[in-house]
Amino acid sequence: MTISSVAFGPASPALGRRCPTCSVGGRNWKPLGASSFCISRGLEWPRSAAARVVAPAASLSAVEEIDQVDRIASLSQVASVLGTQWGDEGKGKLVDVLAKNFDVVARCQGGANAGHTIYNAEGKKFALHLVPSGILNEETLCVIGNGVVVHLPGLFQEIDGLESNGISCKGRILVSDRAHLLFDFHQVVDGLREAELANSFIGTTKRGIGPCYSSKVIRNGVRVCDLKHMDTFAQKLDTLLRDAASRFEGFKYSVDMFNEEVERYKRFAERLEPFIADTVHVLNESILQKKKILVEGGQATMLDIDFGTYPFVTSSNPSAGGICTGLGIAPRCLDDIIGVVKAYTTRVGSGPFPTEILGKDGDLLRVTGMEFGTTTGRPRRCGWLDIVALKYCCQLNGFSSLNLTKLDVLSELSEIKLGVSYMQNGGEKVSSFPADLRLLEQIQVEYEVLPGWQSDISSIRNYNDLPKTAQRYVERIEELVGVPIHYIGVGPGRDAIIFK
Numbered sequence: 001m002t003i004s005s006v007a008f009g010p011a012s013p014a015l016g017r018r019c020p021t022c023s024v025g026g027r028n029w030k031p032l033g034a035s036s037f038c039i040s041r042g043l044e045w046p047r048s049a050a051a052r053v054v055a056p057a058a059s060l061s062a063v064e065e066i067d068q069v070d071r072i073a074s075l076s077q078v079a080s081v082l083g084t085q086w087g088d089e090g091k092g093k094l095v096d097v098l099a100k101n102f103d104v105v106a107r108c109q110g111g112a113n114a115g116h117t118i119y120n121a122e123g124k125k126f127a128l129h130l131v132p133s134g135i136l137n138e139e140t141l142c143v144i145g146n147g148v149v150v151h152l153p154g155l156f157q158e159i160d161g162l163e164s165n166g167i168s169c170k171g172r173i174l175v176s177d178r179a180h181l182l183f184d185f186h187q188v189v190d191g192l193r194e195a196e197l198a199n200s201f202i203g204t205t206k207r208g209i210g211p212c213y214s215s216k217v218i219r220n221g222v223r224v225c226d227l228k229h230m231d232t233f234a235q236k237l238d239t240l241l242r243d244a245a246s247r248f249e250g251f252k253y254s255v256d257m258f259n260e261e262v263e264r265y266k267r268f269a270e271r272l273e274p275f276i277a278d279t280v281h282v283l284n285e286s287i288l289q290k291k292k293i294l295v296e297g298g299q300a301t302m303l304d305i306d307f308g309t310y311p312f313v314t315s316s317n318p319s320a321g322g323i324c325t326g327l328g329i330a331p332r333c334l335d336d337i338i339g340v341v342k343a344y345t346t347r348v349g350s351g352p353f354p355t356e357i358l359g360k361d362g363d364l365l366r367v368t369g370m371e372f373g374t375t376t377g378r379p380r381r382c383g384w385l386d387i388v389a390l391k392y393c394c395q396l397n398g399f400s401s402l403n404l405t406k407l408d409v410l411s412e413l414s415e416i417k418l419g420v421s422y423m424q425n426g427g428e429k430v431s432s433f434p435a436d437l438r439l440l441e442q443i444q445v446e447y448e449v450l451p452g453w454q455s456d457i458s459s460i461r462n463y464n465d466l467p468k469t470a471q472r473y474v475e476r477i478e479e480l481v482g483v484p485i486h487y488i489g490v491g492p493g494r495d496a497i498i499f500k
Contacts, residue, residue: 071486071499072101076335078293080323081403083300084393086309086347087318088373088380089340090405090489092116095133095296097497103291105134106143106283108326109316110298111182112154113207115373119494124165130155132296135167143279146178147316147326148298149212150224152268153184175272176279177225182212183237183261185244185251192248213315215240224276227269234262280328287333295323301393302347309437312351320397339399339483341390343407343473346380348373352440355383355419369409370492384417384447387480392433394483402481404474405489408458408496416473417447420480450476458491463500474500 075098083089096118099105107114112129119125120136130150134140144150159169186208194206215221220240226233238258245253286293299318302308307319316322324331344365347353357365362382365371371380393399410416422430422443434440453467460466466474478485488498 068499072098078333079336080295081338081340082297082397083318084339084341084390085300085345086302087300088346089300089342091340092118092128092133094340094403094487095294096136096494098294099134099137099140102140102294104141104143104286104293105132105296106145106293106327107132107148107296107298108145109147109318109322111149111207111209112151113209114298119492123493129158131158131173135162142173144175144179145279145327146176147322149180149182149209150175151182152272173275174277174279174282175224175275177276179224180212180216180221181224182208185241186211188251189244189248192250210315227272230266237261283327283329301396302389307396309351336400337397338401338403339393339397340403340405342405343385343410345383345386346371348378348380352437353381353383354440354443354445355386356381357383365409369406384419386419388419388422389433391481394481399483401484401486403487404485407488408490411453411455411457413452414454416450416452419445420448421446458496460490461498463498
């Protein structure tokens with residue numbers, strides 16, 4: 001039995017079948033004998049064309065292949081993958097899995113503070129920081145949008161690493177001419193700023209992200225398009241360096257440093273030239289041409305500069321609003337937004353963490369889940385899944401579905417807790433996720449305790465084969481947040497995912 005012969009059978013239109021030319025689904029997309037008919041476009045398509053069959057992992061059964069193709073093919077023309085916690089949820093893996101069905105994968109914000117780990121079909125590990133996670137799919141164009149801050153030495157190192165492993169990047173990566181350049185001195189300033197804060201430090205990656213966005217916001221930043229004009233580039237760089245020297249006593253600026261940096265960026269400009277593009281134009285033309293675009297967010301909503309646990313946040317908007325501002329895509333183009341959430345919670349650095357687990361249970365999650373930062377190597381703080389924070393993120397982003405990752409990490413536990421509500425010391429319930437950090441530090445979390453499954457689920461690929469207690473855990477999360485879980489991660493490998 002082939003996938004194409006069954007993937008678009010007489011099922012409910014609510015399953016989200018979509019026309020391959022206009023991506024219209026639902027009631028506008030009807031089964032019609034051996035084909036399907038798009039009412040919106042007046043077009044008839046064979047089911048095989050609509051399914052855009054993806055070659056599945058060899059270990060999948062026929063039913064599992066159908067679930068995978070159906071779930072991926074039904075995604076909208078412009079779909080997005082965003083983090084729902086404090087980052088490190090496993091967004092890169094889902095982007096890599098979905099990318100084979102998209103023409104473009106685009107990063108919209110952040111910088112090399114993002115660490116997305118993906119695996120190829122042979123199980124080889126790749127740690128990406130700036131290059132979008134669609135790069136392993138040969139037909140995918142990868143776009144680094146205007147909202148990203150770009151450290152060119154890091155980008156070139158990443159490209160060289162991919163090329164040395166047989167991953168062609170030529171003609172497959174575009175960098176926005178509107179993106180801001182992150183210089184080495186931004187990283188130095190980041191460290192000086194953290195040292196200055198002493199015991200109140202943010203716990204940044206020290207990759208220079210905050211200082212670069214600061215340069216952008218106070219309007220003395222240098223953009224990729226400035227590399228085309230090295231005379232004014234030098235003037236702008238001088239202004240930036242002098243400003244840093246006047247602000248931080250520990251930053252030593254000299255003429256030799258300036259001249260060396262200008263010469264260095266002349267070489268960078270020459271190498272980057274083939275990658276530079278007006279990505280706003282490229283992406284909007286792609287939408288008009290009915291190409292499919294997958295947006296990849298960096299960091300996560302609880303680190304959002306506006307909606308996160310400020311000031312213990314990143315310097316951009318990793319929530320849905322950052323898609324439009326970071327890529328130049330109109331809000332009306334956005335449809336499916338997938339939120340990626342761990343089956344538990346982690347965060348790196350300082351800041352409030354209501355459901356944090358201290359002691360041996362936290363250590364068990366950290367070791368079992370290999371919770372050490374892709375970018376910094378720092379051990380992550382671990383805790384139970386925070387439903388209050390997750391509901392808040394779902395509200396902000398309007399997620400159409402969720403990807404629950406690392407469910408297998410919980411397999412050794414006899415019982416698992418869900419943080420379902422916040423209470424003040426006086427017993428009064430907190431109705432929403434608070435902005436007030438003092439209140440966050442004082443709240444008491446009310447937990448719901450569910451039984452564990454205490455069995456290895458890493459080889460399971462069909463939802464119905466999961467232990468009933470694992471299914472109950474998944475379904476209880478869906479009930480509490482009101483958003484369906486369509487993808488479940490049960491291991492780090494590319495194929496270790498269940499389509500629900």
